[in-house]
Amino acid sequence: MRFQKTTEYALRVMVFLWNHQGELYSVNRMHKILNIPYKYLGRVMHTLTGAGFLEVQQGKMGGYQINAQKSQIYLYEIIGAIEGLDSYERCVLGFPECSDENPCTLHKIWSNQQPGLKDMVYNVCLNDLGAEYNLKY
């Protein structure tokens, strides 16, 4: 039970850029700092830009930064852009009668019912992360 590697990379780079807003970072700089394969990170950045999270400046001295229009970004937005959020509409355990109205234990956790994964992970926003404790790059 885990995130896709690509999602992990996306979360990592988004938290990083969120904590360095207003400064352009190239893929080359970030792949060194965050220990993410250079070429692969390029693709992830392209996806995140297409999803509207980032502003990009092409050419020499270019790079990426958080879209200045965004005052907040939730993790479910990022996760959804990479691996989708509709993962567990059906019942994990395969109960034919399992539904939002009549959920099994695992369904409750993956759906938007309380307390669920959504509240623990999806509804965390970037402001909550990284700035806490002394955890920074």
Place this chain on the structure above:
Amino acid sequence: MRFQKTTEYALRVMVFLWNHQGELYSVNRMHKILNIPYKYLGRVMHTLTGAGFLEVQQGKMGGYQINAQKSQIYLYEIIGAIEGLDSYERCVLGFPECSDENPCTLHKIWSNQQPGLKDMVYNVCLNDLGAEYNLKY
């Protein structure tokens, strides 16, 4: 953020057999009831048997049932047997300083700190599942 398909199959079949203890079920019967590919289910059953969760009777009229020695089985045992549990020892977000003592938000969720995924999913046991509400096969 999801289980591996194989883990999903394993959980499904274990919950099913738990709710039908004392009766032998063949792979052929179960793959029809649980909608799991026949040959693939065979391999999963073999793995679950090797892990000690099941008793097997070979030959005609044979099949699988829950190991009578087991008075309870936790989901973390099943998940661990299929995909391992050491998935997120390192920090998902890549913070170098993130640790059990000084965890980031996501680390707390994946580690054994309260309230965590472990308590929500891993520590659920088979008795808690299926019998609830009217959710049965």
Place this chain on the structure above:
DNA sequence: TTTAAATACTACTTGTAGGTGGTAAATAAT
């Protein structure tokens, strides 16, 4: 003892996430 129905086991195929390489296009610095 033969047969049918089941697991055990091995090898192969397929699909996809993860990762690499190369080149075109953009753009700031010179």
Place this chain on the structure above:
DNA sequence: ATTATTTACCACCTACAAGTAGTATTTAAA
């Protein structure tokens, strides 16, 4: 203008999860 450095884009490679096929072995029923 030229050059260096960056993103954009496309094709390919790799590893592994998921799924398939076939045969050997086991065993209860006939």
